[in-house]
Amino acid sequence: MKKSHLLLFLCLLAMTCIGQKKITDKHITHQQERMVFKQWDADKFTPKAGFLGLNPQYWITWALHPNYPKTDLRPLGPVGPQTQRLLFAAAMQNSDNSYKVHADTLRNTALSEAVNYSAALSAIDPLWQIYYRKEFEELLNLSDADLLSGLSSGEKKYFVSNGLYDWYLEESKALLERLQLARTTSVDRGSRIMAYHRMLAEYRKLRAGWEMKKSRVKTYLNTKGVAEKLRNSETSSPVTSRSDIQIANDILKKSKL
The missing domain is CATH 1.20.5 (Single alpha-helices involved in coiled-coils or other helix-helix interfaces)
Incomplete structure (x- = not known):
């Protein structure tokens, strides 16, 4: 029984090997070449029309597709x-x-x-960091000690009593408020830099006026003191006939001492 099964298996294997014969058909080969990589060659177009186009295989195969030979079917054509x-x-x-x-x-x-x-980046602006921050440093760190530095108690009292101190402080705070507004407002950088430039010119002018007042107050107070002494001496001494010019010259001489 087993021998018959083995014999049958060998027969089937032999028939399979015989049946696996490579079929080479030129029509199929040409069509594959045409579909993949080669340009269609009219001489390889089969079946051909034959003499006077009387080949029946041609008409059976290509009668409904007369333009097929001329059509390029290559995907990479x-x-x-x-x-x-x-x-x-x-x-x-x-x-x-x-x-x-x-x-x-x-x-x-x-x-x-x-x-x-952006106003958030105005603090790190290169021009502000390099130049304007240093120029506005005294204004940004405004303090009473810096404003009245180098003055005696009498000179400080004069500035406060005459309203010069309050005036300068008010002007400085107004300028500082404008400066902070320019730094915190979202405007064009060029406009912000021009605002810095204008306010710096105003601050320098204000600061120069303040320093000039501080430098002149000592001379003014000395002149005022001499004038009061002369006035007191004149009221206590007998009346003498002196002209205004003589009195002014005496005041100037004593103020220089």
Whole structure:
């Protein structure tokens, strides 16, 4: 029983090996070449029309497809679907790159505009850090000791009693408020720098006037003291006939001492 099964298996195997014969058909080969990589060759178009087009196999096969030999079916041909897909993919890639460049340009422009206008970044502005912060340092750190530094108690009392101290303090605070407003407002950097420039000119003018008053107050108080002494001496001494010019010369002489 087993021998018969083995014999049957060997017979089937032999028939299978015999049946697995490579079939080479030139029509199929030409069609495969045409579909994949080769340009269609009219001489290889089979079956052919024959003498006077009387080949019945031609008409049976290609009667309904007369333009078939002229049609390029290669996927990678000049107008093949794969070529079109590759061209379309390249065009899409080019469009993507263009959109990316445009988006990057918009992003960089937005960032530069944000840096240009944002008040949050005004403190780290290079021009502010290098120049204007140092020029406005006394105004930013305004204190009473600095305003009246180098003055005697009498000179300080004179500034306070005559309202000069309050005037300078009010002007300085107003200028400081404008400076802080320019630093905290979202404006164009150029406009902010121009505001710094104008306020710095005003601050220098204000500071120069204040320093000039401080330098002249000592001379004024000395002159005033001498004038009072002369007036008191004249009231206590007998009346003498002196002209105004003589009195003024005496005051000037004693103020120089």
